[in-house]
Each structure stands twice: as structure tokens, then as C-alpha cells.
Amino acid sequence: MLDNLGLVKFFNSLVVILPSSKTLSLGWNFGSMLGLILGMQIFTGLFLSFYYVADGYLAFSSVQYIMYDVNLGWIFRIFHFNGASLFFVFLYLHIFKGLFMMSYRLKKVWASGILIYLLVMLEAFMGYVLIWAQMSFWAAVVITSLLSVIPYWGSVIVMWIWSGFGVTGSTLKFFFVLHFLLPWFLLVLVIFHMVFLHSTGSTSLLYCHGDYDKLTFCPYYWNKDLYNLLFFLFFCLFSLISPFLLGDPEIFIEADSLTSPVHIVPEWYFLFAYAILRAIPNKVLGVVALLMSIIFFYFFLLVNNYVSNLVKVNKFLVVIFVLVSIVLSWLGQCVVEYPYYDLSMIFSLLYFFLLFFCCFFYNFSKYLFI
Secondary structure, eight states: OHHHHHHHHHHHHHHTSOEEETTOOGGGHHHHHHHHHHHHHHHHHHHHHTTOOOOTTTHHHHHHHHHHTSTTHHHHHHHHHHHHHHHHHHHHHHHHHHHHTTGGGSHHHHHHHHHHHHHHHHHHHHHHHTTOBHHHHHHHHHHHHGGGGSTTTHHHHHHHHHTSSSSOHHHHHHHHHHHHHHHHHHHHHHHHHHHHHHHHOOOOTTSOSOOSSEEESTTHHHHHHTHHHHHHHHHHHHHHHSTTTTSOGGGGSBOOTTOOOSSOOOOGGGHHHHHHHHHOSSHHHHHHHHHHHHHGGGGGGGOOOSSOOOHHHHHHHHHHHHHHHHHHHHHHTSOSSTTHHHHHHHHHHHHHHHHHIIIIIHHHGGGGGO
């Protein structure tokens, strides 16, 4: 009974009686939308796992079995498939909103959020491999091979993940188990993310998180979050009308370890990082740049600026960074030839320069206005 009361109090403090700023616009719906999508992904993935067979000879056929023979299996699969893209749409919007509002000043919230970002990318990659189609199989070969750049232990780690000397059915089982278990850890991490956020409060349109004029989270923000259902309805319509528009045609061809696709391209949400990887001719430096394209966001934790007047400068820099990221994503699906290769190098440099400039210049700009 006491445990139940404790859970009720915890729930109330988290999403009912929480004091919230009046200036949180619809841009703050991205976080709640991500929670809704995570719940949908876990729900649909759980039912898909009942019929999926993690075997190199049967995986592709089991996916087709789910699509054609399992009652409503097709709708669970297309919602799960497109749900990954929807998750990354709002994840990137959530991160960009955080950069606009300088949310990295909330240290624990930002650190846990970037960790969630990394784990979601890992989760999405492993889920893509489970289709066991041509593009997903060779994507697994390319991405896991990157670990070989780790000094001394690289080749051993790659063979451990492969469970042999190549990507086989054993690799598929390994990815399936991790893909099934990781979302539950993500769910716990999201709860910690919310606890950290609610202990400090959100950064509002006033660029502060210490508003004294606040209101309770329920019912005002519960009503505001209902707008998510409208977009979710649009997502359902999109998934039913164009279920595989965001996928690659190679996902309909069973994996063949003897024939690789002419042009290996990851899913759209990995394209910016893939463009950075391909832009550097050295494999080791390319992998380091690939990792730093995400890990660099942790450097924003070094920012201790709460008084700077360079708000408009920050907005300008973030807008340019968003545009550069979009261009990099487009370059990631282009063939490796002139002028796309040269453009990838230029925009990769711009990507890191803007991150560096936003992080360190904003941190030291407070001294310009003393």
C-alpha cells in the first residue's frame, strides 16, 4: 500500500502538479511526442517478436510471413517501420529546439538526452539489420567493420559481434536480443531524463528556467499535448497510404553475402553521419569524425553562460547548423564522385565548425558584456 502511494506521489509530481512555465509553446510537445512514439514502438515490436525468427535462413521469410499471413501483422510492421522514422523526426526537432533554447545549461538533462540519442541510433541500426535484406545486411557489414579501427582489440571485437568471420545468422541473433532488450533500458533512461528535467524546470521562451509565475502541468499542458494526437493521426494516414516511401527498394530483396548493392545507403536519419564518414579518405579519421558528430554535443556541458545577450546570434548559428545538417543528409545518399565528394568535405568542416563556434564562443561571450 505504501509502495502504491509512493508511485502515485511520484506520478503526480512528474506530470500532474508539476509547476510549469506559461511560456512553453508547441515546441515543447516534441518530448511528449517522443514518449508516445517510444510506447508505440515497444508495443508493436513486442507483437512482431512473437512471429519473427532470428535465423539467417528464415529471417527474411518470417518478415514476409508477418506481412502476408499473420492477422494484422502488416499494420504492426508498417507502423513499427515508419515509427522509427517518426521517432528520429521528433528527436532531431527536440535536439534543435534544445540548441535554440540553450537547454544544454541543464547539465543532467542534456547529458541523459544525448545518451538516449546514441542508444536510439544503436537501436535503430540493429532493427534495420533484422529485416535481413540486401541493404540491411551490407549495412551491418560496413558499420560493424568500422570497429576494426580500435587499436589492438578492434578485430577481436568485430569477430565477437559477428560470432565468427563474417556477418551470419549468429550475428542476427545477437542483434535481435539487443534490439529487444535495449528499449526497456531506454524507457528507464527516459524516466530519469524527465526527473532531471522536472527537478530544474524547462528553459522557456524567456530563456530562463526560474519563472516565478507558474501553473500546474495538469490540465493545461495535458490539453496542449493532445495536439500530438493530430500529428499521430497524420502519421497513421501516411503509413497506410505510402508505407515504404522512406525505405530503400533493396529491402525487398533477400540478403546475399556474395553480391553487394551497387550503392550502399543507410536509412535517411543516418545520412548526415554517413556523409561525414565518406568525406574523409582515412578510415580511422573517418570513424573518429563519425563518432564526434554525435559525441561533440557533450562538449556543450562545458557551457556555464547564463547571462549572455547573444541570443539572436545563437539563433542564427543554430539555423545555419540545421541547414548544413540537411545538406549533409542529401549528400549522404549521393554517389561518391565529383562534386558530391568535395561538397561532403566542405559541409563536414562546416558542421564541426558551427558546433565548435556555438559551444565555445557562447561560453566565453559573457565576458564581452561585463
